[in-house]
Amino acid sequence: MALLKSAHGGNIREAAALLGIAPGELLDFSANINPLGMPASLRQAIVDNPGCAERYPDVEYQQLHQALAAHHQLPAAHILAGNGETESIFTLVHGLKPRRAMIVIPGFAEYRRALQTVDCEVVEYALRERDGWQLTDAILDALTPALDCLFLCTRTTPPACCRSGACWKPLRSAAGR
Structure with a gap:
């Protein structure tokens, strides 16, 4: 039984x-919130542009998609x-509606919750203490054609565990199998 009523992180009041x-008195690591607070530049941008807060943002994120796509030279889709x-x-x-997905644990609980809402079979890949709780090449053997998707999160994301980016290529190859 969970101690908190809320299933979502960031509920430090509860x-x-x-x-x-x-x-x-709490330092919350359950949500992606900067414990140092808002950067001064962002605070100033809000003060300088109050009109932006007077209308509801684009609920389809179309302008954001276009701007990010242009910046990263990717299709907006x-x-x-x-x-x-x-x-x-x-x-x-x-x-995606995957039928069988792998999550790396320990990790963010929302991946499992989301997968359960579409009746997806969840396969766990457990990180090991002896590996410093970091992803290793051993995951490549666990990736089978029966998996529809793989979720990597927090410290298990390739940039966090493989700063050189060298682990992306084997993961892409395994995904293509």
Whole structure:
């Protein structure tokens, strides 16, 4: 049974109340929120552009898709934007509707939750302490044609575990099998 009623990270008020402490006494690592606060440049941009907050943003993210596509020289259809990572994960899973997917654990719980909503069989690939909880080439043997997708997150993302980018090529090759 979960201690918190909320399934989503970032609910430090509920956690603080449960612990009997002030929310300011907690450092929250359950959500992608900068513990150092908002950068001064962003704060100033908000102050300088109050009109932008007076209308609802583009709910289809079309302008964002176009800008990111142009910047990264990709088709806009290859860009997925959302109102937070959880929305993006659920949108992706509901679009792909995988039958069998692998998640690397420990990792972000939302991948499993999203996959369960489409009745996907979830296969776990557990990181090992002896490997420093980092992804190794051993995952390549676990990637089989029976998998429809693989989710890598937090420290298990290739840039985090393979700073040179050298692990992308074997993962792409394995995905093509």
